[in-house]
Ligand SMILES: Cc1cc2nc3c(=O)[nH]c(=O)nc-3n(C[C@H](O)[C@H](O)[C@H](O)COP(=O)(O)OP(=O)(O)OC[C@H]3O[C@@H](n4cnc5c(N)ncnc54)[C@H](O)[C@@H]3O)c2cc1C
């Protein structure tokens with residue numbers, strides 16, 4: 001089984017609130033120098049899902065990490081390799097730097113076609129920058145393969161994979177034949193840490209660099225569907241009224257009275 | 267191009283009823299229609315013998331594209347894709363609106379690519395302006411918002427719950443019905459093996475007027491018992507931040523936030539929740555937010571209308587007891 005895992009590098013999404021601002025003129029997020037770039041958390045979990053499939057099936061599972069991004073995105077691929085991916089593809093082209101979901105999906109789908117016999121594509125449920133959740137499903141549509149989204153578990157079964165997925169009010173288990181695309185959600189759980197042996201080997205694992213021309217992308221596929229016209233941080237104008245008391249208990253009682261007086265208790 | 271003014275809403279009737287999300291989308295769709303001057307269509311996925319089409323006629327819907335299926339509820343979004351695609355071929359929409367739930371979040375992007383259009387997920391607003399469609403949506407974990415402009419459509423937008431009023435019937439409106447070809451189950455590739463619900467029997471978070479939600483500050487599953495006592499007094503539903511779900515303190519279906527549920531209660535009481543953007547993305551539109559947190563610097567106090575700084579183990583039982591007294595008085 002050959003698995004392609006789509007991983008995107010994003011600014012570390014934890015604790016962004018304190019450090020992030022936006023430049024409303026250039027429509028870009030502004031972060032302090034040195035703010036870490038990481039593999040988007042759901043994509044880390046997509047890689048983890050691939051590694052678990054290999055734990056289940058054995059060495060016959062080949063894992064290729066694929067990213068579209070600037071020079072720095074190479075670090076994301078290195079991380080995937082040191083976690084156990086066998087090789088990696090870096091789609092790297094000035095023409096693709098500001099790719100929207102449409103262009104990204106076409107570039108990634110073209111790379112998967114070029115890789116040849118991919119049985120399973122794994123993606124994150126959404127990239128932790130723009131939180132779109134579009135690119136993976138777009139790749140499935142372009143490749144004409146079925147998709148299963150919001151997976152929290154995946155295992156190989158006869159003729160395909162069995163996927164457990166998260167619903168609004170529970171879980172469901174589905175089976176899908178391969179080739180297929182599955183998007184992974186955080187409920188998959190903890191991801192493993194790089195181990196020394198794989199990290200040592202990672203340096204020797206191949207990383208291909210492909211541009212738009214090598215992927216054979218046509219003009220229409222490079223044409224974005226959307227343009228960002230605004231990026232802003234919504235203003236908060238709530239004033240918090242702190243309810244106090246001699247003890248926390250008393251504060252709790254007073255809170256009840258205050259909510260009652262404000263007629264918010266219904 | 268006259269045809270590219272049309273608006274199409276995807277609706278699903280289960281157990282004989284259209285969900286509130288459909289009526290919210292109709293409000294948005296009618297507003298879009300008023301700007302574009304196009305026709306308003308609804309793709310109606312009907313289970314069994316329900317007659318959702320006549321229910322819709324009163325809401326200013328021009329055409330109902332109807333597909334019937336014995337057991338939609340057992341099928342994944344894959345089953346809906348060819349049906350909605352067929353409706354789009356007839357309706358020629360500029361905008362297709364779907365609820366941003368588990369089904370819509372998968373169906374929407376796939377449909378957008380199938381139609382060679384654009385996708386905008388988790389939108390909080392969609393407007394038609396000077397011949398293009400603009401979608402506003404939260405990004406960066408709810409910390410920021412972006413507006414995207416789409417010049418050529420169709421634009422498939424999934425829309426968050428609870429942001430638009432429920433549409434009211436319009437006197438004198440009439441709609442025609444177009445029957446869509448039936449689903450061919452033999453084409454389906456994703457097969458359901460089993461489904462389990464983890465929602466409790468209390469009020470549903472999506473419908474609740476009052477929600478009490480707990481976070482890591484509860485310090486363990488027992489904390490939810492304390493919240494449940496308060497919720498019982500208030501007739502509230504209980505929810506949580508992502509942390510307790512990940513730690514197994516409560517069911518996953520309780521998660522509120524960017525990747526959990528979007529809720530819009532009148533009153534949201536956040537207990538031991540720090541107020542990360544990811545969490546607020548799911549509850550920031552509550553009418554009144556109350557925060558109970560031991561850290562006076564917690565970000566949640568920037569979103570809260572009322573706050574108590576203190577240990578929830580003392581504050582919450584006192585709040586519950588006093589609410590009971592006030593009710594009795
Ligand atoms: C891509 C992505 C998506 C995410 N999606 C979601 C989502 O959908 N929903 C979500 O909630 N999170 C989500 N998260 C996680 C989010 O970033 C935060 O980590 C999470 O919301 C924090 O949960 P918390 O507030 O319960 O915990 P913490 O941030 O640890 O806060 C605990 C709070 O409890 C207070 N406290 C401690 N003890 C007590 C006590 N005895 N009494 C009262 N207060 C006390 C502390 O002062 C603190 O403020 C996501 C993260 C990422 C990266």
Ligand SMILES: Nc1ncnc2c1ncn2[C@@H]1O[C@H](COP(=O)(O)O)[C@@H](O)[C@H]1O
Pocket residue numbers: 006007008009040042043046066067068069101104108122123124125126127128130131132133134135136
């Ligand atoms: N530039 C990219 N490189 C590799 N994978 C990507 C890229 N953009 C998106 N993806 C994949 O598609 C998923 C959804 O992304 P998005 O639609 O941007 O939210 C991500 O979790 C990744 O798995």
